[in-house]
Amino acid sequence: MDLFEKYESNVRGYxxxxxxxxxxxxxxxxWDHHGKAYIDFFGGAGSLNYGHNDPAIKRAIIDFIERDGVTNALDKATDAKYLFIKKLQETILQPRDLDYKIQFVGPTGTNAVETALKLARKVKERSKIxxxxxxYHGHTLGALAVTGNEFYHDDFYGVPLNVTKMPYDNYFDPTGEGQMDSIDMMRQYYEDASSGYELPAGIVVETIQGEGGIxxxxxxxxxxxDKMCKDLDILLIVDDIQVGNGRTGNFFSFERAGIKPDIVTISKSIGTGLPMAIVLMRPEIDEWSPGEHTGTFRGNSLAFVAGATALERWDTDEFSKEIVAKGEKVEKRFRAIAERHKDLISDVRGLGMIWGLESEKDEFCxxxxxxxxxxxLLAETAGADDQVIKFLAPLTISEAELNQGLDILDESVDAAAAAYQG
Known part of the structure; x- marks a missing residue:
């Protein structure tokens, strides 16, 4: 590891x-270079929902390369892009009655967020978001402005401009009992011309905050x-970069609420871990002029090929049922761990295949x-104070891998508790 310490930037994290x-x-x-195996509950921070080296995806990529398929075409038409768009529309969007146009942007999720914010401001001719x-929405300056964790902020960046932070659901009282309703509060602000709060162009939200603590x-x-946004002519932007792509059991995380956002940002697993990010938008708000928002790597053909192949899992509802069943097993085990360590584990939260164990004890997670x-076992932490241990395994994880990983987590919590209390 000395080479990485010597030559790679201090910014490295994982x-x-x-x-x-x-x-x-x-x-x-x-597996590492010593041959040691690790069960992956990290899942590429949500970019590997379809697992590492899925056989069908790997075969499709190899075949594409061997036939000299076009690797990077920017936004020119290619057969790889054609097949991806066709598959996304026919398998995902149309069956859900989602009438969205697709914009391919730079290769990461933060590029999708930047694009969504820029589009909302352009369409509504208002600057506030x-x-x-x-x-958590990313680290480029526009996306960083709408990211909450102050660890990532610095006054020199100048990013807080034209962004207002509002309370997320249950922010004031995690129990959800008798607390202030933040949507009622926001509506009061925006309907009162003397409140000092200007009407925003858009509101960006994660239906489940992953990095924020599950x-x-x-x-x-x-x-x-959703209703407030419709009533007040505000664009609703759902950031589905980490908790979309099947993570909650449905393909989109917002399906459970029966809403249809104006704009949706997707990345991470849409390219099966290969760089790709897209913005979905209602056709009537696609007000871009040709070339107005561009980028060299908005046409990653290998990701198109991989993504189209991965979407075949959604041809039936079997994959969704598997995700739900595995998620129920994770929840059961997490709640058992919490029950065993009531003095150290304060909460269990999650849905589908994203779960977290929260502890109020410093450094316990x-x-x-x-x-x-x-x-x-690879398991990362989440939350502003690393107070949550996070489950984000590939959705394709086998029963054997899942059971082994949960057993290791059991042992690890016990060991951490013994060290903490000893």
Whole structure:
């Protein structure tokens, strides 16, 4: 590891949590250069929903390369892009009655967020954007402005301009009992001409805040937000970069609320871990002029090929049922761990295949992650204070891998508890 310490920037992060050199991966297992296996509950931070080196995806990519398929065409028409668009429309969007146009943007999620914010401001001719407490939307300056965690901010960046932070669901009282309704509060601000709050162009929201600590918005809150946006002529932007692509059991995380956002940002697993980001928008707000928003790597053909192949899993509802069943198993095990360690675990939160164990004890979840790594499990922390241990395994994880990983997590929590209390 000395080479990385000497030559790679100090900004590197996950290498510090998982200090080994990985050389091989398959579905939800990775191996390092010593041959040690690790069950992957990290899942590329949500970019590997379809697992490592899925056989069908791998075969499709190899075939494309061997026939000298076009690798980068910017936004020219290619057969790879044609097939991806066709598959996304016919398998995902049309069956859900979602009439969206597709914009391919730069290769990462933050590029999609930047594009969505820029489009909302252009369409509504208003500059203000609203985001929420504990939000995470990326690190380029526009996306960083709507990201909540102050760890990523610096006054020199100048990013807070034209962004208002509002309380996420249950922000004031995580129990959800008798608390202020933040949507009612926002509506009061925006309907009162003397409140000092100007009407925003758009409101950007994660239906489940992953990096923010696995905070799950209620269906009622999301529906009220959607209605307020419609009533007040505000564009609703759903950031589905981490919790979309099947993570909640449905392909889109907002399906459970029965809403249809004006704009949706998608990345990470849409390219199966290969760089691709897209913005979905209602056709009537596609007000771009040709070339007005551009970028060299908005046409990653390998990601188109991989993504179209991955979407074949959604041809029936079997994959969705598998996700729900695995998620129920994770929830059961997480709640059992919390029951066993009531003095250290304060909450269990999640939905589908994204779950978190929260602890109010300083560094306890970091200790769990450390103990898990020693035992052959990759599990990261989330939340502003790393107070949540996060489950984000590939959706394709086998029963054997899932059981083994949960057993290791059990042992790791016990070990962390013993060290903390000893």
């Amino acid at each position: 290498i510090r949590s998982f200090p080994t050199i990985f050389v091989k991966s398959k579905n939800a297992t990775m 609203v985001s929420f407490t504990n939000a 905070n799950v918005a209620s269906v009622e809150w999301l529906q009220k937000l 970091n200790k769990i992650s450390e103990e898990a790594f020693k035992r052959g």
